[in-house]
Amino acid sequence: xxxxxxEKMIFNGEISERKVVIxxxxxxxxxxxxxxxxxxxxxxxxxxxxxxxxGDKFFNVDILNPNILTREDRKKIFIVVxxxxxxxIRSQLIDMNFEENRHFFAFLKKKxxxxxxxxxxxxxxxxxxxxxEKKLDDIQIYLRNIExxxxxxxxxxxxxxxxxxxLFPLVTGTQELSWYFExxxxxxxxxxxxxxxxxxxxxxxxxxxxxxxxxxxxxxxxNDRKGVKIFGTDYNPDLIKWCRRNLTxxxxxxxxxxPPLNVDDxxxxxxxxxxxxxxxxxxxxxxxxxxxxxxxKTGGYLLITTHGEAYLSRLSLKEQQDFNCGKxxxxxxxxxxxxxxxxxxxxKYVKENLGQALEFVDFIQADEIGTATPSQDFFLFRKI
Numbered sequence: 001x002x003x004x005x006x007e008k009m010i011f012n013g014e015i016s017e018r019k020v021v022i023x024x025x026x027x028x029x030x031x032x033x034x035x036x037x038x039x040x041x042x043x044x045x046x047x048x049x050x051x052x053x054x055g056d057k058f059f060n061v062d063i064l065n066p067n068i069l070t071r072e073d074r075k076k077i078f079i080v081v082x083x084x085x086x087x088x089i090r091s092q093l094i095d096m097n098f099e100e101n102r103h104f105f106a107f108l109k110k111k112x113x114x115x116x117x118x119x120x121x122x123x124x125x126x127x128x129x130x131x132x133e134k135k136l137d138d139i140q141i142y143l144r145n146i147e148x149x150x151x152x153x154x155x156x157x158x159x160x161x162x163x164x165x166x167l168f169p170l171v172t173g174t175q176e177l178s179w180y181f182e183x184x185x186x187x188x189x190x191x192x193x194x195x196x197x198x199x200x201x202x203x204x205x206x207x208x209x210x211x212x213x214x215x216x217x218x219x220x221x222x223n224d225r226k227g228v229k230i231f232g233t234d235y236n237p238d239l240i241k242w243c244r245r246n247l248t249x250x251x252x253x254x255x256x257x258x259p260p261l262n263v264d265d266x267x268x269x270x271x272x273x274x275x276x277x278x279x280x281x282x283x284x285x286x287x288x289x290x291x292x293x294x295x296x297k298t299g300g301y302l303l304i305t306t307h308g309e310a311y312l313s314r315l316s317l318k319e320q321q322d323f324n325c326g327k328x329x330x331x332x333x334x335x336x337x338x339x340x341x342x343x344x345x346x347x348k349y350v351k352e353n354l355g356q357a358l359e360f361v362d363f364i365q366a367d368e369i370g371t372a373t374p375s376q377d378f379f380l381f382r383k384i
């Protein structure tokens with residue numbers, strides 16, 4: 001029984017030593033939340049397989065991408081599966097090297113009648129509705145992706161392989177192909193335009209680095225650039241594994257969430273960092289700028305993007321006040337390096353803190369937030 005299991009953990013003092021996470025942000029997840037609240041257990045966050053829920057809150061608790069669990073210490077986490085489709089999630093957690101009845105426990109299973117009172121029929125119905133809504137969302141995404149593939153004659157316009165759908169949310173926050181391909185094209189155009197505005201030609205660089213390359217949304221568009229050595233790095237080994245197999249024109253490496261990189265000093269002529277500092281807490285911002293400066297050649301250029309004034313409407317009143325005072329605003333710091341960790345940079349903060357070791361060259365403010373355009377501010381620096 002679930003109650004007996006929790007009571008035993010509380011009695012042994014184990015529950016206070018673990019981070020409690022609920023897998024499932026629907027009706028069954030609500031029932032699990034209520035049950036755990038009854039034992040005065042703090043819920044650290046929810047995870048859910050529906051990407052449309054990521055970044056939202058459930059009972060004022062963050063809903064995150066389940067991939068965040070791979071970064072948790074197995075000895076310090078307790079996962080409660082509050083879901084009507086336990087078998088699917090069980091397999092998912094086992095693939096992440098979690099053990100059933102040790103690291104995770106079912107709140108709802110086939111024996112749910114023994115766990116939930118008969119009067120709690122609404123929670124069961126809500127859970128089933130959430131399940132059906134998720135499946136409908138998945139079907140709609142699949143249909144849009146099929147349409148995109150048909151329009152591309154089932155081959156990507158650049159002739160390179162299409163990443164598996166499961167990788168898309170890790171780099172775009174959605175599973176839609178159009179965000180991956182069209183968004184990548186727009187990022188590339190913006191990079192070229194900014195370099196051109198400052199009388200720089202991408203083709204004149206000898207070695208470049210895409211820091212935070214994901215599954216190649218931007219880097220794949222450099223495939224036809226001759227005479228330029230292209231490198232990519234990311235802290236997610238699954239993304240790098242796919243890139244190594246499929247984008248063979250470039251070299252790829254795995255980095256950690258914090259410096260250093262396994263790269264020699266003064267190696268690159270140009271490093272671009274798109275939508276990375278937007279997900280790093282303040283403690284990691286300056287160390288990474290210093291590390292990227294280290295691997296830049298003297299006279300080399302660093303291009304970074306940030307969430308600026310275009311995102312003010314997404315901030316609370318207090319956060320807007322801090323932003324307008326030149327302070328960095330960080331949301332969901334506990335999941336650093338993932339999409340739910342959102343970071344917002346005032347221009348003043350970037351120039352005074354991130355540009356200390358470099359020469360400021362240019363600032364380009366974001367366009368209005370759109371579906372495919374990079375709605376982020378761009379800062380160009382030069383190593384002197």
